Amino acid sequence: MKKMVISLLLGAGVLLIGIWGVMQFQDGSGESTASVLNEAKGESITDLKGDDAKGHPIKKFDITASKKQWNINSSTSVEAWTYNQSVPGKELRVQEGDYVKVHLKNNLDVPVTIHWHGVLLPNKMDGVPGVTQDAVLPGEEFTYEFLADHPGTYWYHSHQHSSKQVDKGLYGAFIVEKEKPDYAIDQAFIVDEWAVYEDKQSLTNMGSMMTGGMSGDGEADTKAMYDTVTINGKNGEAVKPLDIQEGEKARLRFINAGYQTHYVQFPNQMRVIAVDGDKVKSEEKSSELEIAPGERIDVEWTNEGNAIRLLSQSEEVDDVTIPLGNQESSTSSLARDEGRTVSGTSYESEELLFKDIPQNPDVTYKMNLNMGMNMGEGMVFQINEDTFPDTPPIKVKEGDLVKVELKNTGMLNHPMHLHGHKFQVVSKDGRKLEKPIVKDLLNVKPGETYEIYFKADNKGEWLFHCHDNNHADRGMITIVDYKSVYSPFKFGEASKNTP
Structure with missing residues (x-):
């Protein structure tokens, strides 16, 4: 937040009055993600209304996180961390309109969660430890519940220390089919390294x-x-x-x-x-x-x-x-x-969020993606010269029209993923896109600049981060912070939550 100064000429003198104003432009100065997440204001995200199961078919799944020696081929194996003893984990396939209940049991010796990547759901079901829930500790259980009302291809993965846990195999496909599928042969392929x-x-x-x-x-x-x-x-x-x-x-x-x-x-x-x-x-x-x-x-x-x-x-x-x-x-x-x-x-x-490039956004946020070296830490990945949890949040209120400029001034690709919302990509390198597209992840390559817009229509605390999780692990994370809510969860070594 920046200070705005209004100068008023009164008679022969000049009276300067300094006030705090809410600026449309957010440039990264002022508050950090850490300072706004747990600031008790309005509702706790745990009290926000969830999806309603009434009138919807209920699909239940049981998922257990555990270790397994996984054979990549007949001569090569790795020690994997798995959902239901396979890599990928069990494919979860439901129909549009199903109410989904997934019961997670943790048989690993480390905490885990499940994040529903790309799914628009209530904030408290997003699976981000220290932000939307406490990580599921060894021997403990947690049930995720949400309405699958948007057909498409999604996936699920751990969001606890993702750079390691996803690397070791904690992921699977989540498919929401239309009531009448278009193809007799329909198969998912998860690629990985x-x-x-x-x-x-x-x-x-x-x-x-x-x-x-x-x-x-x-x-x-x-x-x-x-x-x-x-x-x-x-x-x-x-x-x-x-x-x-x-x-x-x-x-x-x-x-x-x-x-x-x-x-x-x-x-x-x-x-x-x-x-x-x-x-x-x-x-x-x-x-x-x-x-x-x-x-x-x-x-x-x-x-x-x-x-x-x-x-x-x-x-x-x-x-x-x-x-x-x-x-x-x-x-x-x-x-x-x-x-x-x-x-x-x-x-x-086929279906755009905005027919034309929106005018007069309520919030404009410039996000500079870069990398550097920190004393004792080595290489870090930054948003506006800071690393999580010191990165500047995108502060919104419900109903805001939000414009974000994503600019990669570093030397590595940054696939930026927004939780809980879809955004529309409207321009690249200063030129309007002839073919605007709606996404939740945008790969910003070195030297590229994109403009995206989204509507703040899903109240909560939502991550916006690089999905090269090695980069996220070293700092490239911020949040979309709705001003009327807060998270009661903590992250860090003491809490065992590592988002």
Whole structure:
């Protein structure tokens, strides 16, 4: 908050009156996320009204977090942390209008949670320890309840020390189907990367990247950290075939649970039909898909007898192929052609939040994404020159129209994810988008600037953070803070909550 000074000329003298004013522009000075989260004001988020189960079919699921030696292929295994003893965890598939109850039991020796990535739900069900709940301690249980009223592709994962827990396998697909599905064949594929053959490197001592060690593509850190890529927790001959016959059409839902941008190559043309759970307008077809960390992209694809391939971003790491049913299929890779690659911002959403670029936003927030080195900590990732929990919050009141400028002045990609809301991307690098899109995650690459708008219509305390969780772990987190509520939860070593 900045001070506004009003000068009043009274008679022969000048009277200066200093007042505190609420400014439309928030530039990061003043309050921090830590100072506003627990400031007792208005309602506790635990007292906010939840979704109502009355009149809705109820779908119940039991999920247990536990360890397992997980076989990535016949010769490679890792010690994984799992939901229901598999990586990914059990796919949860419900229908639009279902009331969902998920009972989590923690059999690990560390605290865990479940965050419902991309799902619009009550704040107290968001699964962020120290912000919306206390982490579920070893031997304890917690039940998540919410209404699944927006068909689309989502996923669930732990938000407790995510940089480690998601890395070790605590994630799964959450699919909300329409009452009458459009495709007879409908399958989800979660892509990920692992450090299998040597320990994952720490960002603490990767400062050489700051002084010219970058590869120039925004992925230098993840390329250095990981040596294996997987599809649904497997690679090589262990990847489960897609049960599809030649000539059949399918809906394929791709979810990126890793921290590296991945590329999926198709042997023939496919069509993107949804991004981050929302339908897009796309008659044109392409043969290669770019999917950012945390992003979900659905495609329509017809099998013409050749396999789909997940391309490795490192010469030392093998590609991974999705075999096709019990038929013979070619696994030859196409030559890379960036002109044929489409991404999560290539298309216009069928249903926009705003028909035109909104005028006169109630809140304008400029978010500078950068990185630096802190004494004793090594590399850190900053929002407006601060790291969580000292980052400046986006302070809103219910009903506000909010504009956020996301500017990446660093050298690495930052896939920025907003909890509890959808936003509309309206411009890139100062130019209005001809195809505006509605998302909840936007991959901001080095040198890029985007403008997004959203409506503050879901009261609570909501994270806005980089979904390369290694970056979030080192500071790139802020919150959207509704002024009329507060969180009764604490984070930090004493509380055992690590959001």
